[in-house]
Amino acid sequence: MIGSTHSRDITPGRSTKPSSTYVPLNIYETNSLILCFSDSGDALFALRISLRALPNQLSDWNQNQVNPCTWSQVICDDKNLVTSLTLSDMNFSGTLSSRLGVLENLKTLTLKGNGITGEIPEDFGNLTSLTSLDLEDNELTGRIPSSIGNLKKLQFLTLSRNKLNGTIPESLTGLPNLLNLLLDSNSLTGQIPQRLFEIPKYNFTSNNLNCGGRQPHPCVSEVAHSGGSSKPKTGIIAGVVAGVTVILFGILLFLFCKDRHKGYRRDVFVDVAGEVDRRIAFGQLKRFAWRELQLATDNFSEKNVLGQGGFGKVYKGVLPDNTKVAVKRLTDFESPGGDAAFQREVEMISVAVHRNLLRLIGFCTTQTERLLVYPFMQNLSLAHRLRELKAGDPVLDWETRKRIALGAARGFEYLHEHCNPKIIHRDVKAANVLLDEDFEAVVGDFGLAKLVDVRRTNVTTQVRGTMGHIAPEYLSTGKSSERTDVFGYGIMLLELVTGQRAIDFSRLEEEDDVLLLDHVKKLEREKRLGAIVDKNLDGEYIKEEVEMMIQVALLCTQGSPEDRPVMSEVVRMLEGEGLAERWEEWQNVEFLTS
Structure with a gap:
């Protein structure tokens, strides 16, 4: 029945229960929306086929599903219009599909780092909402389509490291918002349109183009754009960035305030007592x-x-x-x-x-x-990868461990120093450092301590965490701070180096310390580095780097919270800055108190 359509979300299986604040679509609007989804979905699926994606790649791109907004690597706006597509470093071997030109609301298209062959379709000139096009590091051939000049909103065009030939189309000079043009490392020939040298950042090197040498313009712009005539360009970029920042802040503030005064609904079945049929309309939550x-x-x-x-x-x-x-x-x-x-x-x-x-x-x-x-994190947690390996599972090599240490430190630095209000984790350990498909560190469970305590109006302090990782002042006072997280991070670093648990009663059999911290301190004083490092590394590590990481860990786990570094200092020390001075100071204190 025509009058029975009440929901703008037409994903199969969703309820269509009407709401008093909801305006129903008529049948013509619904059909238009379905056609829009169908066109977008068909175009994306055609791209998947033309790129020759393997069966395990983009496996959730279902051509029978009307709405593609749930597909991986696809981002839509609040009207379910596809606005972003990112398929980087996936080793495709096929070509680009001209069908992609129907995505007229697409703002970002990133296909860099693949093995894509063939030409750039002229139909890409129909992507009139596009602000960023990145096809870097592929095997693309043929000319740069003159239709790219139709993309009046384009700000970033990156075609570096391909096999493009012919001349640079004059139509690119008609892109009023272009800030970044990278065409280096191709087989382009001829003259470069003079107006392209006015773009704030450009690179035409490693081609057969007429620039550089005795020509009035260099083949690549100055990266920093500092001094002389570059200052106005820098001002333009700064102005653009500042303007965008203000707009984004305004949007976030508007959404936050709006949500405080208005309930939002989502058409789903509700069959549990106390479950509310509404949702927070905040970001993508x-x-x-x-x-x-x-x-x-x-x-x-x-x-x-x-x-x-x-x-x-x-x-x-x-x-x-x-x-x-x-x-x-x-x-x-x-x-x-x-x-x-x-x-x-x-x-x-x-x-x-x-x-x-x-x-x-x-x-x-x-x-x-x-x-x-x-x-879902494909490689589970750091604790799992260190201590619960199955036969055939690869051991975390030293380079990966260094990257995990630095990534986790940056995550905690963000929580402590860039969130307002700051977020204290209160349970920092290897089990809460997750690993994505590339073994990059992803800090989990942050903010959960506060979430769990929000209903406890009569309790102001409650110790949460895991024994062996909890800072001594937190145990004695129940008060947590950024420095209690730093202590936990230091223990996590020791787990990363040794592969051992923070508390291990099996060490009693060797008349050794139960606590990992005491165990490592003892071995460090005895200069027994080989006894500290995870045996699974089989000697494949750099001694100086292991020593540095142990030093950072011991600085983080000092008894007095005031003596511990903040996370931004930890990041710098892991990057090789300022560690020697702090370590010398710590050794002097340890010598006096031992």
Whole structure:
């Protein structure tokens, strides 16, 4: 029936229950939306085919699914229009599809670092909303299409390291917003249009173009754009960046205030007492129905348990679109209440976005349940990779361990020094440092301590964490700070170097220290580096770098919190700056107190 369509979200399986604040679509609007989805989905699927994606690549791109906005690497706006597509370093061997030209709302297209062959389709000139096009480091041939000149909003054009030939089209001079033009390392020939030298950043090197030498313009712009005639260009860029920053801040502030005064709904089935049919409309955060997560985890089956800690169990789940997720079922919410406070804290965590922090996808609340939904981390946790390897699993090499240490430090630095209000983790350990598909460190469980405590109005301090990782002042006073996290991070570094647990009673058999910190201190004083380093490394490490990491760990675990470095200092020390001075000072103190 025509009058029965009430929802703008037409994803199959969604409820279409009407709302008093919701304007229904008529049949013509609905058909238009379906056609829009169909065109976008068909274009993207055609690209998958033309790129010759392997069966395990983009496996969730289902051509029978109307809405492509749930597909991996695809980002849509709030109107379900595709705005971003990023497929970098996936080793495709096919060609670009001209069908992609129908994505007229696409703003960002990134396909760098693949083995894409063939020509750039003229139809790319139809992507009139595009602000960034990055096809760097492929095997593209033929000419640069003159239709690229139609992309009046384009700011970044990167075609470096391909096999493009012919001349640079004059039409590129008609791009009024172009800030960055990189065409280096191709086989381009002829004259460079003079107006392209006015772009703030350009690179035409490693071609057969007429520039450089005795020509009036160099083949590459100055990177810093400092001094002389470059200053106005720098001002333009600074102005653009400042303007964008102000706009983004305004949008975030508007959404935050709007959410405080207005409920948002999402058409899902609600079959659990106390579950509210609305959601936080903040960024990409999603409110899940309890039933959705029950089905995704096979009724929270024990076979899907990824881990268990003080905050509850974590289950592996698979959503209807085949997206793998990790569902944390919190254990401290056995009584009603606290929903509003919980949601406020979830909002706060959802805006803490950093490459080394675990991104929150969504959440679910009932009278007795609180669940958080995160992306599934393919390589699980650092603790797992150090101590629970199965036969055939690769050992974390030293270079990877260094990268994990630095990545985790940057994540904690962001929580402590760039979030407002700052976020104290309170349970820093190897089990809470997750590893993505590239073995990059991703800090998880940040903010959970505060989430669990939001309903405890009569308790101001409560020690949370894991024995062996907890700072002494936190145990004695119950008061946490950034420095308690620094202590936990230092213990985590020792886990990373030794592969051992923070507390290990098996060491008693050798009349050694139960605590890893005391164990390492003793061996460090005896200069027995070989006895400290993880035996699984089989001697494949750089002695000086191991010594440096142990030194950073011992500085982080000093008894007095005031003596410990802050995380920004830890980052600098791991990068090789300022460690020697701090270590010498620490050794003098240790000598006097020993």
